[in-house]
Amino acid sequence: MDRVIFALGTLALILVLLGLFAWSWRGRQQRQQNVQRPVPMPDGLEVPRFQALGQYVCTTTAGDWLDRIAVYGLGVKSNATAAVFDEGVLLVRSGAPDVWIPREDLEGVRLERGMAGKFVEKEGLVIITWKLGSATVDTGFRNRTPEEKTPLVSAITELLPAEPSETSEEQL
Numbered sequence: 001m002d003r004v005i006f007a008l009g010t011l012a013l014i015l016v017l018l019g020l021f022a023w024s025w026r027g028r029q030q031r032q033q034n035v036q037r038p039v040p041m042p043d044g045l046e047v048p049r050f051q052a053l054g055q056y057v058c059t060t061t062a063g064d065w066l067d068r069i070a071v072y073g074l075g076v077k078s079n080a081t082a083a084v085f086d087e088g089v090l091l092v093r094s095g096a097p098d099v100w101i102p103r104e105d106l107e108g109v110r111l112e113r114g115m116a117g118k119f120v121e122k123e124g125l126v127i128i129t130w131k132l133g134s135a136t137v138d139t140g141f142r143n144r145t146p147e148e149k150t151p152l153v154s155a156i157t158e159l160l161p162a163e164p165s166e167t168s169e170e171q172l
Contacts, residue, residue, distance in 0.1 A: 035071050036133025041090060041100040048083040048090075050155035052148040056080035056093050057118040057140030062129055065115040069137060073097045077117055082126075082141050084155040089128060091141065099139065105131040109156040111149070115140045126152055 059074040061067040068075040078093040088106070091099040107130055111123035118125065118140065126141045126149060143149045 035069060035135055037072050038074070038099055038132060039102060041098060042087060045085050045087060045090070048085050049158070050151055051081055051083040052143050052152050053081055053145075054079075054141055054143040054148075055118075056091050056096070056099070057125060057142055058116055059099070059132075059137050059139045060116055062136035062138050065112075065138070068116045069132075074099070074137075074139075075116075080141065082143075082152060084152070084159065086159075088159070089156060091139070101128060101130045101139070103159050106156070106159055106161075107131060107136065108160065109153050111153065112140075118142060123149075126156075128156060 056076075056078050058077060059069045061069065073093075073096045076093075076096045078096045080091050080093040083090045083092065086103070088103045089101040091101075093099065106128070109129070110127050112125050112127045113122050114120060114125060115127065115138065120142065124142065124146075126143065128139045128141070130137060130139065141152075143152060
């Protein structure tokens with residue numbers, strides 16, 4: 001009898017915790033209703049410059065690795081392929097909507113140890129910083145093989161706008 005009561009108590013606790021998680025997630029989605037929907041992928045993309053298999057970790061508010069974006073499926077972890085095109089970066093996700101990051105919205109790319117929901121070895125995640133409407137966000141991608149990490153970062157870096165050099169500013 002004691003085991004049945006213990007099992008029912010444990011089950012009730014688990015259900016309460018799951019309910020609190022769901023309630024919290026819905027609250028986060030309501031607070032983020034002002035976040036713009038990602039733009040759709042353009043038609044007619046050519047062969048990608050580079051692509052890598054891995055895992056889409058999530059998208060967070062830039063600089064706040066715990067503030068996961070919950071709307072439009074951006075907070076859902078999934079297996080993915082990252083493809084870098086001249087026009088931008090495409091994250092093709094299984095079981096979740098694909099994420100298209102236009103070239104003009106890219107702001108930076110770097111390697112980090114982790115973000116909400118995923119912590120790995122030093123410089124194990126590729127973090128892409130980009131503009132989503134008026135918000136700046138970070139999107140994390142974990143390569144399946146470490147050898148693809150540097151080429152992926154290099155391919156995305158080539159898409160970034162060139163920063164004006166000091167010599168050209170002095171000439172103005």
